[in-house]
Amino acid sequence: MDNETRSMIPSWMYGAIRSLMRRISVHGNVVVGKNFRVGRGAIVGAPHELRIGNDVAIGPRSVVQVNGSIGDYVLIGMHVQIIGREDHEISEIGIPMTFATWVGNRRARPRDVVDIGRDVWIGASSIILGGVSIGEGSVIGAGAVVTRDVPSYSIVVGNPARVVGRRFKDEKERSSHGQLLTELSGQRHTD
Known part of the structure; x- marks a missing residue:
């Protein structure tokens, strides 16, 4: 079933x-990228640059307000x-944080990037802080708070998020899945 069939919006209005x-x-x-979908009330922006895939x-x-990339x-x-951890300077003596240097008014730092x-699924009400990478094929459980890198094909939950499982039974299946994703991308997005 495609997205237009699942939607309550008539297909002629969908686009x-x-x-x-x-x-x-x-x-x-x-x-x-192509086929990007965003829900009601979502906010997507970046102080310097965010690239979102297909x-x-x-x-x-x-709310996605961070530099980085989404595959x-x-x-x-x-x-x-999905937010930065150092969006406002907190060490400027004599300057209230509300007037302190904002992330968009300074050079980007590694901790500004996610x-x-x-093929990542980020569950409802999760929080992902700047400075982390979430590996291919991972699942972030609902309500998780991600403060450090997540290995590929991991399932993480909790606050702070911790690995509780892996997708697929072994490395051969994970590798095969990655190769099939690459093939699918080539098929879906060739002009």
């Missing part, structure tokens, strides 16, 4: 509504926050 949702939700220094869906009321086939649930691999 126009998706385009309008993107224009309302996406701002500042963001490049999106076939990415961001759920309602989610192809990523699902981001509702109420997810990189999310292909």
Whole structure:
């Protein structure tokens, strides 16, 4: 079943509504791939640069305001926050934090970046802080708080998030899955 069939929006309106949702939700220094979907009330922006791959869906009321990249086939649930950890300077003597240097007014730092691999599912109400990478094929459980890197094909839960399992039974299956994702990308997005 395709997205148009699942949607309550009539198919003849679907493209126009998706385009309008993107224009309302996406701002500042963001490049999106094909078939990008964004839910009601979502906010997507970056102080310097965010690249979003193909076939990415961001759920309602989610906030993505960070530099970095989001790979192809990523699902981001509702109420997810992907945010920086050092968005305002806290060490400027005599300057209230509300007036302190903002991340967009200084050079980018490694802790400003979140990189999310292909085929990642980020569960509802999760929080992902700047300075982390989430490996390909990972699952972030609902409500998890990700403060450090997540290995590929891991399943993480909790606060702080910890690995509780792996997708697929062995490295051969994980490698095969990665190769098939690459093939699928080539088939879906050739012009």
